[in-house]
Amino acid sequence: MxxxxxxxxxxxxxxxxxxxxxxRLERPRSFPEIEAGQFVQLRLEEGWDPFLPRPLCLYEHSxxxxxxxxxxxxxxxAILSKKKAGASVGVLGPLGLGFPILLDxxxxxxVAGGVGIASLYLAAKELVRQVKGRARFILxxxxxxxxxxxxxxxxRELGFELRIATDDGSYGKKGYVTGLVEQLxxxxxxxxxxxxxxxxxxxxxxxxxxxxxFGQDAYLSLDEHMACGVGVCLGCAVKTVRGNGDPxxxxxxxGPVFKMSEIDWESKK
Amino acid sequence: xxxxxxxxxLKLKNPVLVASGTFGIGEEMRRIFNIDLLGGIITxxxxxxxxFGNPPPxxxxxxxxxxxxxxxxxxxxxxxxxxxxxxxxxxxxxxxVNVAGHTLDEFVTVARxxxxxxxxxxxxxxxxxxxxxxxxxxxxxxxRAAEVVxxxxxxxxxxxxxxxxxxxxxxxxxxxxxxxxxxxxxxxxNSLIGMAIDPVTRAPRLxxxxxxxxxxxxxxxxxxxxxxxxxxVRIPILGMGGIASAEDAxxxxxxxxxxxxxxxxNFVNPKAALEVIQGLGNYxxxxxxxxxxxxxxxxxxxx
Ligand SMILES: Cc1cc2nc3c(=O)[nH]c(=O)nc-3n(C[C@H](O)[C@H](O)[C@H](O)COP(=O)(O)OP(=O)(O)OC[C@H]3O[C@@H](n4cnc5c(N)ncnc54)[C@H](O)[C@@H]3O)c2cc1C
Ligand SMILES: Cc1cc2nc3c(=O)[nH]c(=O)nc-3n(C[C@H](O)[C@H](O)[C@H](O)COP(=O)(O)O)c2cc1C
Ligand code: FES
Numbered sequence: 001m002x003x004x005x006x007x008x009x010x011x012x013x014x015x016x017x018x019x020x021x022x023x024r025l026e027r028p029r030s031f032p033e034i035e036a037g038q039f040v041q042l043r044l045e046e047g048w049d050p051f052l053p054r055p056l057c058l059y060e061h062s063x064x065x066x067x068x069x070x071x072x073x074x075x076x077x078a079i080l081s082k083k084k085a086g087a088s089v090g091v092l093g094p095l096g097l098g099f100p101i102l103l104d105x106x107x108x109x110x111v112a113g114g115v116g117i118a119s120l121y122l123a124a125k126e127l128v129r130q131v132k133g134r135a136r137f138i139l140x141x142x143x144x145x146x147x148x149x150x151x152x153x154x155x156r157e158l159g160f161e162l163r164i165a166t167d168d169g170s171y172g173k174k175g176y177v178t179g180l181v182e183q184l185x186x187x188x189x190x191x192x193x194x195x196x197x198x199x200x201x202x203x204x205x206x207x208x209x210x211x212x213x214f215g216q217d218a219y220l221s222l223d224e225h226m227a228c229g230v231g232v233c234l235g236c237a238v239k240t241v242r243g244n245g246d247p248x249x250x251x252x253x254x255g256p257v258f259k260m261s262e263i264d265w266e267s268k269k
Numbered sequence: 270x271x272x273x274x275x276x277x278x279l280k281l282k283n284p285v286l287v288a289s290g291t292f293g294i295g296e297e298m299r300r301i302f303n304i305d306l307l308g309g310i311i312t313x314x315x316x317x318x319x320x321f322g323n324p325p326p327x328x329x330x331x332x333x334x335x336x337x338x339x340x341x342x343x344x345x346x347x348x349x350x351x352x353x354x355x356x357x358x359x360x361x362x363x364x365x366v367n368v369a370g371h372t373l374d375e376f377v378t379v380a381r382x383x384x385x386x387x388x389x390x391x392x393x394x395x396x397x398x399x400x401x402x403x404x405x406x407x408x409x410x411x412x413r414a415a416e417v418v419x420x421x422x423x424x425x426x427x428x429x430x431x432x433x434x435x436x437x438x439x440x441x442x443x444x445x446x447x448x449x450x451x452x453x454x455x456x457x458x459n460s461l462i463g464m465a466i467d468p469v470t471r472a473p474r475l476x477x478x479x480x481x482x483x484x485x486x487x488x489x490x491x492x493x494x495x496x497x498x499x500x501x502v503r504i505p506i507l508g509m510g511g512i513a514s515a516e517d518a519x520x521x522x523x524x525x526x527x528x529x530x531x532x533x534x535n536f537v538n539p540k541a542a543l544e545v546i547q548g549l550g551n552y553x554x555x556x557x558x559x560x561x562x563x564x565x566x567x568x569x570x571x572x
Contacts, residue, residue, distance in 0.1 A: 002301070048334075048484065051330055051333055051533075051537060090538070098491070106421060225325075225327070225329065237327060246319065
């Protein structure tokens with residue numbers, strides 16, 4: 001598959017919630033087909049500072065546009081949040097291998113921590129398109145506070161059951177999303193379950209303590225600092241439990257989606 | 270308008286290559302553009318045995334540049350010959366295989382095998398620590414640098430380029446040693462050793478604590494190294510360090526480099542090398558200069 005590098009126009013850059021934005025980019029006609037869970041590298045400035053492009057998942061797309069949902073966490077995302085419609089950014093993509101679309105589930109459990117929800121929506125949409133009516137869809141969504149709530153309505157419209165937790169109790173259940181996960185698996189008959197998850201590292205670590213108790217694996221979208229985004233710099237390595245040979249795999253090229261059971265979580269503590 | 274150039278015996282169709290470790294062997298970049306247009310491809314370092322690299326994080330952004338601590342991760346000689354070389358042989362551009370080793374024997378073994386497999390040019394990465402002298406790089410000791418170049422030269426027909434580290438007091442001394450060892454050319458420069466610390470976690474930002482600084486931030490250091498070597502040692506120079514545009518490349522050429530390589534800029538703009546090739550062509554046309562080689566070392570010192 002080709003990868004496109006191009007300068008593209010910003011169609012809109014809308015604030016969704018505190019520190020969260022949805023950026024709509026013009027989709028070049030030659031932009032290759034996008035799979036759920038793939039990402040792009042955005043070059044924010046013409047110059048060399050900030051130097052590296054920023055990896056961001058594709059949230060939704062049409063023939064004419066493609067969107068990313070991002071949280072302002074540092075200098076690069078702050079610069080991005082100030083860009084106006086009509087301005088341009090550099091795009092490289094689509095990159096990585098996305099989520100597998102598994103059609104034989106009775107229940108699909110999506111676990112999102114904060115802006116991690118952004119990498120899950122395309123997979124949710126695709127699964128619903130293919131198995132709606134035959135399966136149950138649940139979104140477990142954890143965030144800091146109600147002010148940061150965003151994107152959940154998109155999942156509701158797809159037909160997801162929503163369960164939300166906030167760290168400060170300002171919305172939904174007080175506590176972490178992993179509490180919702182535990183509760184769900186303890187209390188309900190779910191049949192054959194597929195778990196799709198994205199969030200901060202502590203959420204992943206907590207999931208590794210919960211899901212195996214129920215014999216459950218998960219597909220996770222991981223993040224690691226990146227330079228090239230295509231597999232040439234070897235900078236985005238994640239340690240796996242692969243026995244003999246090289247334990248490292250590249251998040252940009254062989255991921256960002258990995259099975260939870262593949263990753264060496266000790267290396268992430 | 271002639272963009273062709275040479276590094277000693279090695280003829281290049283244009284003076285713009287891609288630097289070791291920033292382009293793989295081109296398999297991925299080929300999905301973005303036609304890599305046969307490059308002046309040449311320098312591979313990631315190849316070592317005798319496979320190396321798995323350093324613990325993450327391996328990348329950290331810095332002002333106008335980045336730190337990396339990849340750790341010479343590569344599949345090792347045997348798999349390189351089997352899995353990577355055939356792809357490179359099919360390219361319509363020059364391949365330079367970068368070789369690294371901890372011992373003299375390792376350098377010689379890898380270089381010989383590549384030479385026998387038909388590789389026409391080798392770049393010796395003299396910036397990894399030499400186990401013989403704990404912690405010290407090959408290119409921090411002129412005697413050792415000369416020794417490894419000589420040992421390899423004696424056993425191969427390929428063109429041998431010694432890649433030097435800027436982490437030394439006097440780089441001309443090392444360049445002279447490489448020449449004395451018989452090097453056909455020198456590559457200047459490898460990354461500068463650097464470090465970044467996160468005040469929130471109070472820990473180094475790289476898993477390996479320190480790493481190599483690259484990108485536009487190091488360009489003035491690299492240009493200075495090329496300038497100094499060009500003015501005191503008669504040896505062809507492959508210049509690199511922070512090149513991202515044709516103007517940047519011209520600095521190196523005017524300082525004395527016969528060819529240049531694009532490194533970290535590939536991560537920001539994968540087509541950077543193509544743009545540099547085009548920009549150099551435009552510059553020649555604009556200034557009515559017949560060939561790029563007429564510019565090499567063209568910068569005149571102030572009185
Ligand atoms: C495959 C992938 C997909 C992603 N998708 C999204 C998304 O859809 N929405 C979203 O809000 N965020 C996403 N992220 C995280 C996003 O890339 C970072 O939040 C962003 O790079 C931070 O840049 P900054 O300049 O604001 O922060 P700074 O901390 O100032 O950045 C400094 C450097 O660290 C890197 N960095 C910092 N945090 C991260 C991180 N979590 N992951 C990777 N690199 C990081 C930056 O890229 C930059 O090189 C994704 C990360 C990856 C790897
Ligand atoms: C991620 C990365 C990996 C590198 N790996 C190697 C390597 O394996 N061998 C080597 O000789 N140089 C390696 N280098 C150094 C480059 O080849 C080059 O000398 C250096 O990056 C300076 O050029 P730049 O500033 O244009 O990047 C690496 C550089 C980077 C950024
Ligand atoms: S970011 Fe360069 S290999 Fe993954």
